[in-house]
Amino acid sequence: METRNVLRNVFAPLLAAAILLAASPVFAQAQQRPVAAEAEAVALPVNACPAPLNLTLNANTPNVFTGDFAAGQLSNYQTALNYPGTDKHYLHTFQWKNEHRCCQITRAVLTVKMKANQGGSVNGSDAGNDDIVVMHLGAVVQPYSERIYIHPPVNFPFNTGQTASKTWNLTGTALANINANSRLSFDVEDDTMVQSATLQLSGCCLTN
Numbered sequence: 001m002e003t004r005n006v007l008r009n010v011f012a013p014l015l016a017a018a019i020l021l022a023a024s025p026v027f028a029q030a031q032q033r034p035v036a037a038e039a040e041a042v043a044l045p046v047n048a049c050p051a052p053l054n055l056t057l058n059a060n061t062p063n064v065f066t067g068d069f070a071a072g073q074l075s076n077y078q079t080a081l082n083y084p085g086t087d088k089h090y091l092h093t094f095q096w097k098n099e100h101r102c103c104q105i106t107r108a109v110l111t112v113k114m115k116a117n118q119g120g121s122v123n124g125s126d127a128g129n130d131d132i133v134v135m136h137l138g139a140v141v142q143p144y145s146e147r148i149y150i151h152p153p154v155n156f157p158f159n160t161g162q163t164a165s166k167t168w169n170l171t172g173t174a175l176a177n178i179n180a181n182s183r184l185s186f187d188v189e190d191d192t193m194v195q196s197a198t199l200q201l202s203g204c205c206l207t208n
Contacts, residue, residue, distance in 0.1 A: 050205070051099075051100040051204070056201075059194065062092070063093050065095065068093060069185065076190075081193075081196065087191065091186075093183055100205035104203050105202070107200075108184070109200040110166070110199050111167045112165070112197045113164075115162065116158065116159075117192060119158060120158050120191075124157075131188075134174055142173070146166065148189075
């Protein structure tokens with residue numbers, strides 16, 4: 001009986017140690033799984049634009065892509081900022097070359113500041129009926145066609161020197177044309193001078 005007790009006292013701790021060693025990898029693996037899963041989640045790739053596009057163009061240098069305008073506009077136009085005369089359309093085309101490939105413009109904002117070269121009345125044949133329009137291949141790009149002087153804020157009749165400003169966030173067909181052709185054309189009638197015009201573009205390109 002004493003011999004059995006001695007053997008039991010010797011082998012019992014050894015058996016317990018063996019069971020603990022066998023279970024240790026499983027326990028360690030179970031402990032490591034959440035950490036590994038968390039590390040894997042942190043390592044997920046983040047989609048970023050390889051080459052952001054941010055460009056502001058101005059109309060300081062005259063430029064006209066004649067293919068965007070109608071015959072009546074081309075028959076009687078001028079291209080100078082701050083032109084003081086009457087009865088001449090102001091035409092301008094913004095054109096640019098992308099520095100990188102596969103550029104996609106997602107935001108385009110046209111801002112035009114203007115001033116009347118003569119007075120205006122409601123639906124009269126003076127500055128009161130002047131329009132500003134975006135043009136492409138001889139046609140108006142809707143909905144970007146509006147009277148320049150609108151009440152409110154302009155009160156009719158108005159005098160020479162009346163100012164107006166248009167800011168259009170170009171979407172739809174206008175934005176599609178910009179992406180397809182890297183240009184934007186607009187026309188301002190015809191008793192109104194253009195004091196300044198800018199086109200702000202932003203988007204994303206692939207690197208070369």
